[in-house]
Amino acid sequence: xxxxxxxxxxxxxxxxxxxxxxxxxxxxxxxxxxxxxxxxxxxxxxxxxxxxxxxxxxxxxxxxxxxxxxxxxxxxxxx
Numbered sequence: 298x299x300x301x302x303x304x305x306x307x308x309x310x311x312x313x314x315x316x317x318x319x320x321x322x323x324x325x326x327x328x329x330x331x332x333x334x335x336x337x338x339x340x341x342x343x344x345x346x347x348x349x350x351x352x353x354x355x356x357x358x359x360x361x362x363x364x365x366x367x368x369x370x371x372x373x374x375x376x
Contacts, residue, residue: 316349
């Protein structure tokens with residue numbers, strides 16, 4: 298495992314509950330991604346928040362090692 302502590306559970310739960318606000322992306326250090334998700338939710342009148350919901354499910358189904366490598370080290374932006 299990487300030296301970083303996994304933010305998987307926090308990011309996953311926030312993505313499911315508050316995905317439209319992009320909070321989960323801010324937690325992962327992706328300011329642009331967070332702002333983009335807020336803009337998408339605003340433009341689609343909230344329908345775009347489903348992206349965050351899907352991301353939350355994906356985050357929670359990954360192992361801590363996978364999550365850290367993919368989203369915290371490699372900084373993967375989408376799904």
